Amino acid sequence: MSLKHAILTLLETEEGSGYDILKRFKQRLGFFWNASHQQIYLQLKNMNTEGLIEFEHEAQQTKPNRKVYKVTPLGKKTLIQWMETSVKVDKVNDALLVKLYAGHLVDIEVLRQEIQQHTVIHQRMLDTFLALEKNYLALKSTDQAPYQLPYLTLRRGILGEQAWLAWANEVNLYLKAN
Amino acid sequence: MSLKHAILTLLETEEGSGYDILKRFKQRLGFFWNASHQQIYLQLKNMNTEGLIEFEHEAQQTKPNRKVYKVTPLGKKTLIQWMETSVKVDKVNDALLVKLYAGHLVDIEVLRQEIQQHTVIHQRMLDTFLALEKNYLALKSTDQAPYQLPYLTLRRGILGEQAWLAWANEVNLYLKAN
DNA sequence: AATTTATATGCAACAAATTGCATATATCTA
DNA sequence: TAGATATATGCAATTTGTTGCATATAAATT
Numbered sequence: 001m002s003l004k005h006a007i008l009t010l011l012e013t014e015e016g017s018g019y020d021i022l023k024r025f026k027q028r029l030g031f032f033w034n035a036s037h038q039q040i041y042l043q044l045k046n047m048n049t050e051g052l053i054e055f056e057h058e059a060q061q062t063k064p065n066r067k068v069y070k071v072t073p074l075g076k077k078t079l080i081q082w083m084e085t086s087v088k089v090d091k092v093n094d095a096l097l098v099k100l101y102a103g104h105l106v107d108i109e110v111l112r113q114e115i116q117q118h119t120v121i122h123q124r125m126l127d128t129f130l131a132l133e134k135n136y137l138a139l140k141s142t143d144q145a146p147y148q149l150p151y152l153t154l155r156r157g158i159l160g161e162q163a164w165l166a167w168a169n170e171v172n173l174y175l176k177a178n
Numbered sequence: 179m180s181l182k183h184a185i186l187t188l189l190e191t192e193e194g195s196g197y198d199i200l201k202r203f204k205q206r207l208g209f210f211w212n213a214s215h216q217q218i219y220l221q222l223k224n225m226n227t228e229g230l231i232e233f234e235h236e237a238q239q240t241k242p243n244r245k246v247y248k249v250t251p252l253g254k255k256t257l258i259q260w261m262e263t264s265v266k267v268d269k270v271n272d273a274l275l276v277k278l279y280a281g282h283l284v285d286i287e288v289l290r291q292e293i294q295q296h297t298v299i300h301q302r303m304l305d306t307f308l309a310l311e312k313n314y315l316a317l318k319s320t321d322q323a324p325y326q327l328p329y330l331t332l333r334r335g336i337l338g339e340q341a342w343l344a345w346a347n348e349v350n351l352y353l354k355a356n
Numbered sequence: 357a358a359t360t361t362a363t364a365t366g367c368a369a370c371a372a373a374t375t376g377c378a379t380a381t382a383t384c385t386a
Numbered sequence: 387t388a389g390a391t392a393t394a395t396g397c398a399a400t401t402t403g404t405t406g407c408a409t410a411t412a413a414a415t416t
Contacts, residue, residue: 001372002273009280019394032275039373041396066394083284086292087273089299095180095265097210097334102187103327106261114264121267149281152352156275156345163341167334174330179402197364217403219366244364269373 002087003043004052006033008071008079011053015070018044028150031125031157044069052078100171112175119168126161129154180265181221182230184211186249186257189231193248196222206328209303209335222247230256278349290353297346304339307332 010016010024018041025035035043044067047053052075055067071079096118103111136144136151144151188194188202196219203213213221222245225231230253233245249257274296281289314322314329322329 002271002276003372005273006276009276012280012283017394018396019392022394029276029279032270032272034269034271036374037394038375038396041394042372045396060394079280080283083277083280084288086295087277089296090270090272090274091212092210092268093180093212094210094268094334095183096268097331098180098184098187098207099261099265101207101328101331102190102257102261105190105258110262117264118267148352150279152349153275153279155348156272159341159345159348160338163337167337170333170337171330174326181402195364196366197362200364214404215364216366216405219364223366 002082003033003035003039004047005079005082006035007040007043007047008052008075008082011069011071012076012079015068017058017066017068019066021069029153031129031160032153047075051075108175108178112172115168115171115175119165122161122164122168126158126165129157129161133158180260181211181213181217182225183257183260184213185218185221185225186230186253186260189247189249190254190257193246195236195244195246197244199247207331209307209338210331225253229253286353286356290350293346293349293353297343300339300342300346304336304343307335307339311336 006025006029007021010021010029016024018037021040021044022035022037025033025040044053044055048055048069051072053069054072055069058066058068060066096114099114100111132154133151136147136154139147184203184207185199188199188207194202196215199218199222200213200215203211203218222231222233226233226247229250231247232250233247236244236246274292277292278289310332311329314325314332317325
């Protein structure tokens with residue numbers, strides 16, 4: 001399981017609540033790790049039981065109380081052990097490609113529309129990543145240093161989305177010609 | 179759920195046993211859909227109960243008996259309905275990127291090795307896809323016709339793997355420099 | 357002769373993810 | 387002022403996927 005390790009990663013450098021973790025997933029790991037709030041809160045609970053993380057209640061005047069979690073020594077040890085164990089190549093299950101594969105069953109317009117919908121989303125993601133890259137590249141090199149590895153993951157997002165969009169162009173050329 | 183629809187897709191044009199489906203997943207959809215034999219056999223059983231597919235026993239002299247499944251009219255209707263309903267953009271959960279993100283926790287050599295392992299696998303996949311493409315492109319255009327849509331899914335595999343490898347190169351440049 | 361790979365199917369236990377429900381306050385927007 | 391969005395957390399039921407186990411034959415390889 002890796003949701004556990006993804007959460008440890010997000011908590012290791014900076015403590016935070018379940019809601020913080022949720023935001024960090026969206027903002028920082030969103031394009032390579034996705035988790036719902038239900039998953040996150042449950043995991044945090046289990047990880048606390050396992051002694052990987054601990055929390056303190058933080059009362060807030062205006063908003064609901066937060067449980068602020070931080071990684072325990074055991075949690076850090078567990079994370080490092082996982083880091084040193086190789087992971088499998090990411091399993092891909094892409095329903096859109098299944099559809100295209102069986103595209104002969106439906107009107108070509110159905111495929112066209114679905115590709116179009118996905119293109120909008122992928123283009124938006126690429127734009128987001130390019131904006132993040134621009135911010136990073138604008139930093140002085142001393143300020144860039146701590147973000148070099150996250151920047152490499154961002155590059156994966158950029159190259160991945162560009163490849164997706166290039167592919168969508170090929171598909172559109174085919175769909176227009178038919 | 180889409181395993182169900184992926185199986186319907188594979189059975190729609192050609193009947194087959196669970197083992198056949200397994201092979202078709204590996205050979206045709208392997209780079210965009212993965213399923214274990216346990217998953218497949220269980221799904222086939224459930225889909226049969228739901229009336230989406232039906233089977234006939236096929237006795238074999240030498241090898242174990244096969245259950246040869248085919249799609250029922252209800253199954254085909256279900257598949258077409260799914261085809262016409264838009265799917266979500268593929269959820270990505272990539273453990274390798276989580277590791278890279280938290281790479282500061284381990285020796286850079288650990289990252290280097292893991293990237294190297296993954297590169298071998300991705301390169302092998304790209305080679306496989308390029309060989310399949312070569313076969314397709316060698317066909318006369320009349321013979322290509324029925325495979326145009328599967329070919330587009332293959333292009334996704336090719337562009338995706340090329341993008342992955344291009345990214346790995348960037349990562350290696352960084353890892354060597356440090 | 358023994359081992360591995362391929363053919364062929366399946367159950368059971370467990371882990372993980374999704375979907376739906378549930379609550380409560382604050383701020384921002386139409 | 388009503389509704390949407392953001393903050394903040396969680397349970398329960400169901401669906402999906404993984405891991406381990408189990409069986410049986412045949413062909414190919416070492």
